[in-house]
Each structure stands twice: as structure tokens, then as C-alpha cells.
Amino acid sequence: MTPFRACLVILAMLLIEPVQADAPQRIVSLNLCTDAMLLELVDKERIASLTYLSRDPGYATWSGQARDIPINHGLIEEILPLAPDLILAGSFGARPTVQLLERLGYRVERFEAVTSVADYRTELRRLADLTGSRARAEQLLERLDRRLAALRPATGTLRPGAIVFQANGFSAGAGSLIDDLLRHAGLTNLAIGLGIGPAGRLGLESLLLADPQLLIIGEYRPDEPARGQQLLHHPALAALLERPGPRQRITIPARWWNCAGASMLSAVEELVGARQRLLAGDD
């Protein structure tokens, strides 16, 4: 090869973007939260299947996008015919299926539940590396960081006490994503001192005695009755809000913070709004 030709070849190699021949093209997701991250990072053509939960607007803020993607229920018979080259699984759920897939030699990547915004950045980058979409991930994270910085309250200002209350009395303590979001919104999570861990049941009495200024109700399906949801409308909560001092009660749809993603920002915005109303002395 003449030097001239060699230069042409080298030039060509430098100008043409390398095709990621090893990037997975048939990705199956077995977990609601990996569904969310996957949709944010890769084109739909590369997604072979999402969980059936992604089609339900009560659980997934991205349900519109998931409408034309095949769904799975975590069953091995649904997954094998798709011939996946990458399978994303959570740490709970579909365990026998995941174990079987690993034994059969498929490439399975497990994702733990995200416990903070920083954790989300790590997990998103890890998924981006697995799927060859680092550029898009960095774009998303840069946008996230920008909006979070805009919402962050000035240092030194008050951090009103808040408690999250979800169906059956579940609340979020230290080491949970919800707790991290409360911190980003400039609130003090009173559930931490009550010893419940990242997710645990908080008795109604414990909530009342903690005397929160902000009561955050996380609801799944407010229109469909369930006994566990009745607790969220207990008259004691209304009486709590009548107590002296600025008090607020807000409702955050649980799907906004069940999985880490763009909807976390909606939650933080609501929380920041409530905090501002409290500090302004509104009731």
C-alpha cells in the first residue's frame, strides 16, 4: 500500500464513527425501574420487551411510550423466543426466571433499587456503558443536575420537618431515594429518627407524635378503594393539620418516585413548592 493510500485509509477510519458492533440490539427488561432507564437511553428498536407494568399509567409515567413495545410478565416462555442479547433484572422479582436465564448462559445484569440521586447517576452510567449510549446518559444527567441546582434552596435556610406516609402506613427513612429527594428539596425527614429503615411501617401514633409540618401522602390509586389506603384519610391527619403553626399536606403520586428518572424532578418541584408555602407562613 502506497503511503498516500495509507493516509486515505487512516483518514477514513478517523472520520467514520466506529459502529458499536457489540452493543446489544435485543434488550429485555424484567424490572419496572430498568424499563424506565432503558427507555431514556436507547431507541425503541433495540428494546425487545418491557414489563407489563410499564403499560399501566398508574405505575409508569412513561406508559405512553411503552404502548407499542412487547411486554413480558417475567416468565421464561416469554423471554426465550425473543433471543435477547442483554437482560436487565432487579434484585427482587422474577428470581427463578433470572436464575434459569443465567444457567442457560444468557447475559443478565442485575440492578439494585436506587437509593439516592447519586446512586441513580452511577446506575444510569452503568446501563449506558452496557448499551453503548454514554452520550445520551451524560446529556440526561447534565439536565438533571442543572434543574436540581435551580431548585436547591439557599444554604442556611430553615428545613421544615416532613414525613412521607403511604398506603398501610409505609414511610421512607434513611437510605431511600425518597429521603434523598426530601433532602434535595430542603426538608428534614422526620421518619429517620423513628427507626424504620429505607422503607418500613410507621404507626399512626408515631407520625402524630413526630408533629411534622409537612405531611406528604404518596398515593398509588386514589380512585380505587383499599383498606390500606383508608389510613391516609384518617381524621387524625386532618386534626394534625389544624395544629398551630404553618402546616401543609401534599399528595405525590407514588409513581413519581418509585423509580429513579425524570419524574423525580416533578416530585422535588412539588416538595420545594410546599416548602416555600410553609416558610411564607401559609396554612
Added chain:
Amino acid sequence: MPASGYWPAMIDHPGRLSALLLALILTLALVSLTVGRAPLSLWQVLGGIVARDTDLLGLVVQQVRLPRTLLALMIGASLGLAGAALQGLLRNPLAEPGLIGASSCAALGAVLVFYSGLSAQFALALPLGGITGALLAVALLYALAGRDSGTLTLILAGVALNSLAGALTSLALNLSDNPYAAYEIFFWLLGSLADRSLEHVLIALPFMLLGWALLLTVGRALDALSLGEDVATSLGFHLAAVRLRIVLGTALAVGAAVAVSGVIGFVGLIVPHLLRPLVGQQPRRLLPASTLGGAALLLAADIAVRLIPSGSELMLGVLTALLGAPFFFWLVLRTRRLLL
């Protein structure tokens, strides 16, 4: 048959038993108010009762603990009274709302009303649903096993109703759209008084009062009935009217109770048996005694449930079953011994 030799002090002075039971209820009620996630002293509780409900202690005592204590009292009373009345009517020591299927059918009625959203629009629909279920069960049971009810027929009819009601309740819960519903079967079939509010007290109370009024007035008729149906009729009692009162009274009291707390079994079985020797085996005196005794028993059980250390609170029906099942075994053994 009469055991008047054992407890003359109680039997000959009917007021004493009532006074004792009332004192027991009052003590247990005060203890019930002090027990909870945050143990309160008696002074704090008394202060909380009279405080304004924007005061934290007042809030906890009035909105959380008081409804729970009142419900334990009311439901225990209803179950004890219904058990005594049913045992008198069916002349069978194994009759009680749980065993004969009235409680589980009441739960089915309440579940259908609650998960269809009906009770969200019309609060009284919940106890009415429970009452309808209980009414159908007791009426059906009486039709199947009423008149000369051998124990076998009664138990079989009860088993059939319990199985059917339990299966239909589970089906109804699984068909609900709400993901929590399927797991709430444990509440409905095992019963719990956790997280109840004054609203629950208010929707159940009128129906229970009506039920108690109907049941407490059949005492004399039950006395006569224990001598046999012909004797009772010849003494001038209208048996059909008596049966109707007991069926309606049981349905009202038990139906409203189950709608609010789920199925709590064995209270109506144990309490009449424990108190029968103390009232000289007289059904007429057993009725008010069982009412008070049931209230005391359920209060005690509800206190125990809160004191037992466990992750999530134990279901009340589990505790009453732990008490009731051995008692039931003892009854079976005693019946066998008598038959031999």
C-alpha cells in the same frame, strides 16, 4: 344440671357479677388507652381525653386510641351477646357467629360494598353490607339446621357457609383493580382494630345498639325455650317472633361489627361457656353477662395484641383463635365423655 352449688355468691346475687364485669371493663379500657407505640401514663391518658384535640396528646388519645378502645368494647359485647343468644336459640353449645358462618358472610357483604366503591359515597353502606351478609347467613343456617339441630348438622352447615363466604371474599378481593386489595384478605378473615377512627365507631354504633336491644329482650323466651319448644309455646311465647328477633339482632350486631373490624372468632363461643356456671345456667341472665364478658375479653385480647412484640401488629382474630381453639378441643373432649 344446675351447678348452683359452686358459685352461690355470684348466682344468688345477680348484681355482683355485673358489677365485677363492669369494673373489669373499666380497668381494661383504661389500660387499653395507655398501651400503644408510645406508652402513655394514666395521667397523660386522662389529660388527653379532656384536652383539645389540637394538643398532640389529645390528638393521639382521642383520635387513635379512644376509637380503638370503644370498638373493642362494642364488638366484644356484640359477639358475646350474639353467641349467648344463638346458643340459647339453637340449644347447642357450639353455636356462635363465627362457627355458623354469620361472621364470614358479613365480611363478604362488607368486602363487596367496600371494594366496589359504594361505601366511599355512602358511609353507612359498609355496615349495611355486613348486616345483609350476616342476615342471609343466619337465615340460611336456620333453614338448614334450625329446628332440631343436631350438632353435626349445625357444624356442617357452618363449615359450608364459612368455606363459601371465604372463597367468594378472596375472589372479590382478587378481582379488585387496586393492587393492595388481594393482600387485605388477612384483615377481613382474621380481624384487626388497628388504625380505626371515630368514624368507624359512629357508623357501627346505631346498628349495634339496635341489635343489642333486640337480643337483650329475648331472655325470658330463652329461659322457657330451654325447657323445650312445646313448653315454651304453652307458656305463651311466640317462637316465630323470638326467632326473628334473634336472627335480626345477631345480624345487626355482628354484621356491623365485622364490617368495621373483620372476622373475629371464638369470642361468642368462649364467653357464654365461661359465664354460664356463674349465672346458674339461666339464659336470661347469661345474655347481659355475656355482653359484658365479651367486651372484657376482646379488650384484653386487643391489649395483648399491642403488647406482643412483633414486626407488624398481630391480627386480633389470631389471638382469639389461639384462645378459642384449645377451648374448642376441651369442649369436644367433654362432649365425647358425656356421650360415652
